[in-house]
Amino acid sequence: MAGTGQRLRERLRAEIRRRERELRGLRERLRAELARGDAEEEDGARGLRDDPEEEEDRARGLRDVLAQGDAEEEDGARGLLDALARGDAGSAEEEEEDADGDAGDGAGAPPAELPPLPRRSALSRAEIARYSRQLLLPQLGVRGQLRLARSSVLVVGCGGLGCPLAQYLAAAGIGRLGLLDHDVVDTSNLQRQVLHGEAQRGRPKARSAAAALRRLNSAVHYVPHCGALTPRSALRLVRQYDIVADCSDNAPTRYLVNDACVLAGKPLVSGSALRLEGQLAVYNHRGGPCYRCLFPEPPPPDTVTSCADGGVLGVVPGIIGCIQALEVLKIASGMGSSFSQFMLVFDALEGRFRNIKLRPKRPDCAVCGDNPSITCLQDYEAFCGSSATDKCRTLHLLPSEDRISVEQYRELLEQQVPHVLLDVRPQVEVEICRLDHAVHIPLSKLQEKDGEHLEYLEKRIREENQRTNDQTSLPVYVVCKLGNDSQKAVKILQELPAKEFGSVLVKDIKGGLMAWATKIDPTFPQY
Numbered sequence: 089m090a091g092t093g094q095r096l097r098e099r100l101r102a103e104i105r106r107r108e109r110e111l112r113g114l115r116e117r118l119r120a121e122l123a124r125g126d127a128e129e130e131d132g133a134r135g136l137r138d139d140p141e142e143e144e145d146r147a148r149g150l151r152d153v154l155a156q157g158d159a160e161e162e163d164g165a166r167g168l169l170d171a172l173a174r175g176d177a178g179s180a181e182e183e184e185e186d187a188d189g190d191a192g193d194g195a196g197a198p199p200a201e202l203p204p205l206p207r208r209s210a211l212s213r214a215e216i217a218r219y220s221r222q223l224l225l226p227q228l229g230v231r232g233q234l235r236l237a238r239s240s241v242l243v244v245g246c247g248g249l250g251c252p253l254a255q256y257l258a259a260a261g262i263g264r265l266g267l268l269d270h271d272v273v274d275t276s277n278l279q280r281q282v283l284h285g286e287a288q289r290g291r292p293k294a295r296s297a298a299a300a301l302r303r304l305n306s307a308v309h310y311v312p313h314c315g316a317l318t319p320r321s322a323l324r325l326v327r328q329y330d331i332v333a334d335c336s337d338n339a340p341t342r343y344l345v346n347d348a349c350v351l352a353g354k355p356l357v358s359g360s361a362l363r364l365e366g367q368l369a370v371y372n373h374r375g376g377p378c379y380r381c382l383f384p385e386p387p388p389p390d391t392v393t394s395c396a397d398g399g400v401l402g403v404v405p406g407i408i409g410c411i412q413a414l415e416v417l418k419i420a421s422g423m424g425s426s427f428s429q430f431m432l433v434f435d436a437l438e439g440r441f442r443n444i445k446l447r448p449k450r451p452d453c454a455v456c457g458d459n460p461s462i463t464c465l466q467d468y469e470a471f472c473g474s475s476a477t478d479k480c481r482t483l484h485l486l487p488s489e490d491r492i493s494v495e496q497y498r499e500l501l502e503q504q505v506p507h508v509l510l511d512v513r514p515q516v517e518v519e520i521c522r523l524d525h526a527v528h529i530p531l532s533k534l535q536e537k538d539g540e541h542l543e544y545l546e547k548r549i550r551e552e553n554q555r556t557n558d559q560t561s562l563p564v565y566v567v568c569k570l571g572n573d574s575q576k577a578v579k580i581l582q583e584l585p586a587k588e589f590g591s592v593l594v595k596d597i598k599g600g601l602m603a604w605a606t607k608i609d610p611t612f613p614q615y
């Protein structure tokens with residue numbers, strides 16, 4: 089074993105030497121490039137030498153131009169060094185993947201103060217060339233472009249809305265982009281989160297987005313915030329930006345961002361998308377309402393559908409994110425927003441946009457009203473009864489004796505214990521994947537107490553009783569995707585009158601088919 093460890097350490101040291109040589113070469117080329125860039129840059133206000141953070145940021149951008157994937161290389165080298173320091177025997181590949189998993193700029197920690205963006209009086213020659221198409225617009229012009237250059241925008245969520253939003257803001261030359269996300273890139277994100285790629289899987293989204301945007305426009309100052317927005321950090325963070333874009337996907341974050349924007353006096357450009365529908369509104373802007381004015385109470389947690397539950401066509405958040413970018417650019421450049429009194433509702437199936445007039449600001453709003461009861465940030469997960477960071481909401485509707493684990497269910501199968509497996513997922517999900525022996529009745533049919541479907545279930549239970557010559561009451565195990573709908577189904581079946589349905593023992597399979605896929609059968613598809 090010692091020999092293997094020794095060989096690995098030697099391999100890692102050699103790899104580090106090779107990469108350090110590469111990095112030295114790149115840094116020299118970068119220095120030359122920077123010196124040339126400095127000479128060209130007439131405008132001293134954004135002088136690189138005045139601002140080490142800016143220099144570092146630009147340097148990173150240029151490195152990206154010089155050698156794509158360089159940042160990843162450096163991270164990889166850091167991972168290798170860490171591995172050596174720990175004396176780990178893990179493979180170099182694994183270390184590379186983990187390299188920046190726990191980056192230190194968590195949004196949960198109080199953020200460091202960002203330096204103010206420099207005030208500019210003129211555009212450089214390079215900027216004029218770069219932004220010429222939009223400089224020609226009389227509504228924007230040089231004055232608007234200079235305003236963009238000294239504006240900062242906090243993007244809350246680097247997902248399906250945040251990716252296109254950040255892309256257009258970076259392309260248009262916004263001064264500073266804060267990129268906040270607590271999550272890492274996952275394969276199932278790539279269908280809509282278009283800044284990330286296959287090579288970034290497992291990387292924090294905030295960093296992946298910043299790296300992609302730097303390749304697009306290295307002159308923008310990018311600040312990745314890897315972590316969830318918390319009541320502790322939100323106000324200080326929001327205060328450091330001029331405009332906030334809510335691209336999050338859950339109720340606690342929506343209320344948190346809204347309250348922080350009201351308390352900090354910042355406009356909030358809010359988007360959402362689910363299935364084939366999208367919405368957009370601008371809150372707390374020019375006397376318009378805030379999110380709480382329209383939705384004083386959060387929705388009950390078990391009525392909220394997420395993209396993971398309900399699905400979404402990637403282009404729908406893409407369209408909403410683009411319109412969010414448009415509104416941010418209009419506000420930042422001084423044109424003003426069209427949506428501080430209206431909500432835009434997009435129906436992708438009908439191809440229809442509607443503007444719905446919003447109720448005015450409420451004088452009795454808890455946060456922006458005349459006598460606000462909310463004067464500091466609170467516990468928003470408790471307020472909404474749901475988590476801001478869980479990808480899969482987990483309901484606890486049943487006592488533990490009414491639930492079995494996937495491991496227990498596998499044992500039942502192995503021992504050929506007579507039972508009926510009831511799959512309550514919608515038809516569209518059953519078509520993605522299924523367990524062959526399951527009886528399928530969608531939860532909606534059980535909720536309607538649909539006679540035809542209940543008779544079908546009874547028939548299947550009778551058949552199974554006859555087949556196995558079982559005289560006792562046959563158990564029914566209920567399964568769905570994640571183990572939430574299956575609990576609802578168990579409750580419905582338990583409450584059916586015994587004389588109509590016969591008495592059956594009904595239990596739910598915890599964690600559903602996705603737990604089956606992770607813990608029991610790795611060949612079972614995950615979706």
Ligand SMILES: [Zn+2]
Nearest residue numbers: 378381453456
């Ligand atoms: Zn309000």
